[in-house]
Amino acid sequence: MRLGVDETGVTEVMGVTEHTRALATAAAGLLIESLDSERALVPPLDPGFAEGPVKAILGEIAGWAETAMGRRVPPVLWRVLAHNPHYLEATWRKEQALMSDGALSARDKRRTALGVAMAIRGRYLIEYNAAILRRAGDEDRDILEVLGVVDHYTTLNTLSEGMQIESDIRPPA
Amino acid sequence: MTTIRMVDPDASSDTTKEIFDAVLRREATVFGATSVSNIWRCMGHWPALLEANWARSRALMQRGRFTPLQRELIATAVSIGNACTY
Numbered sequence: 172m173r174l175g176v177d178e179t180g181v182t183e184v185m186g187v188t189e190h191t192r193a194l195a196t197a198a199a200g201l202l203i204e205s206l207d208s209e210r211a212l213v214p215p216l217d218p219g220f221a222e223g224p225v226k227a228i229l230g231e232i233a234g235w236a237e238t239a240m241g242r243r244v245p246p247v248l249w250r251v252l253a254h255n256p257h258y259l260e261a262t263w264r265k266e267q268a269l270m271s272d273g274a275l276s277a278r279d280k281r282r283t284a285l286g287v288a289m290a291i292r293g294r295y296l297i298e299y300n301a302a303i304l305r306r307a308g309d310e311d312r313d314i315l316e317v318l319g320v321v322d323h324y325t326t327l328n329t330l331s332e333g334m335q336i337e338s339d340i341r342p343p344a
Numbered sequence: 345m346t347t348i349r350m351v352d353p354d355a356s357s358d359t360t361k362e363i364f365d366a367v368l369r370r371e372a373t374v375f376g377a378t379s380v381s382n383i384w385r386c387m388g389h390w391p392a393l394l395e396a397n398w399a400r401s402r403a404l405m406q407r408g409r410f411t412p413l414q415r416e417l418i419a420t421a422v423s424i425g426n427a428c429t430y
Contacts, residue, residue: 176413181420188421279414286418290425312409319404320418326397327383328423331430334348336382338430340375 180274184283190269191284191300194262195293198248206246206298215250225256228263240302248295278307282317289321351388353380360391363398374412383430 176184202212209215218229232245240246245253252259270280281304288296301314330336353364367384371377387394405415423430 176417184417184420185424188424191421192425275417279417282410282414283417283421287421287425290422316404316408316410316415317418319408320415321422323397323400323404324419324422325426326400328426328428328430330386331383332426332428334386335346336348336386336430337346339379339382340377340430 177274183269183273183275183280186269187275187280187283188287190265191287191293191296192291194248194266195288195291195296197252197262198293198295201248201251203247203251203295205294206302209247211247211251213251213254215247216253218245218250218253221253223256225253225259228256228260229253232263239306241306242302246299248299278304278309281307282309282313285314286317286321289318290325346382346386348386348389350382350385353385353388356388357391360388360394363391363394364388367398370406 200212202210204210216225216229218226218233221229229245229249232249233243236242236245244250249259249263252262270284271277273280275283281300285297285300285304287293288300301309304313351360353361353368356364364380364384368377368380371381384394384398387397405412405419408415
C-alpha cells in the first residue's frame with residue numbers, strides 16, 4: 172500500500188511470491204539442477220511423445236517459450252510436470268494468470284519473482300526468470316539491481332527478526 | 345516483543361544523528377513517516393552498523409534504473425518469503 176499500490180497490487184505481490192516459492196520447491200523436489208539440465212528425479216517428457224491435452228499444452232508452452240525466452244523446447248520443469256496432465260495444466264494456467272499484466276506489469280512481476288528465487292537460492296527459478304527478463308530487455312545491471320534489493324532486505328529482515336522489532340510502519344488511513 | 349531498546353535519535357552523537365536525520369527525510373518522502381522507524385533506531389546502538397547499512401540502503405534502494413515502486417515490490421516479496429513481519 173506504500174508508493175500507491177492498492178490491495179489488488181499487494182495481493183498480486185503475494186501471489187507472485189507464493190507461486191515462485193511453490194515452483195522453486197517443485198524444481199528442487201524434482202532435483203532439477205538448472206534450466207539447461209535434462210536430469211531430474213522424474214525424466215522430462217519428450218514433447219514428441221505427448222498426446223491429447225498434454226500435447227496441446229506443451230505446444231502452447233513451446234510457443235510462449237520461443238517468444239518469452241528464445242527457446243523452442245518447453246522448459247524442463249513443464250516437461251516433467253507433463254507426466255501428470257492435471258498438475259501441468261493447473262500449474263501452467265496459474266503461471267499465465269499470475270504473471271501476466273495486472274495491477275502490476277508483467278515485467279515488474281517477473282523481477283519480483285526473480286528476487287524471490289534469489290532470496291531462497293532457487294537456481295532453476297533464478298535462471299528461468301532471468302532468461303525471461305533478459306529476453307524482455309533487462310541487462311546485467313538490471314539483474315544486479317534486483318539482487319541489490321534482495322541483499323539489502325535480507326539484511327533488514329535478519330535484523331528485525333533477530334531483534335523482534337515491532338513494526339511502526341502503518342498503511343495510510 | 346522487541347528484545348532491544350530503541351535509540352533516541354535526539355540523544356545520539358552528532359554523526360549518528362546526521363544519519364537518523366537523513367533516514368527520516370527519506371522515510372518521510374517515501375511513506376510519510378514522522379519519526380525514524382524502529383529498524384534504523386535499533387542499529388543506532390552500533391554506529392558503524394547504522395552507517396554501513398544506510399550507505400547500502402542509499403546505494404541499493406535509491407540509485408539505479410528501477411523506480412522506487414519496482415524496488416519496493418521486490419523488497420516486499422523477499423520479506424514475505426522470509427516471513428518477516430516487520
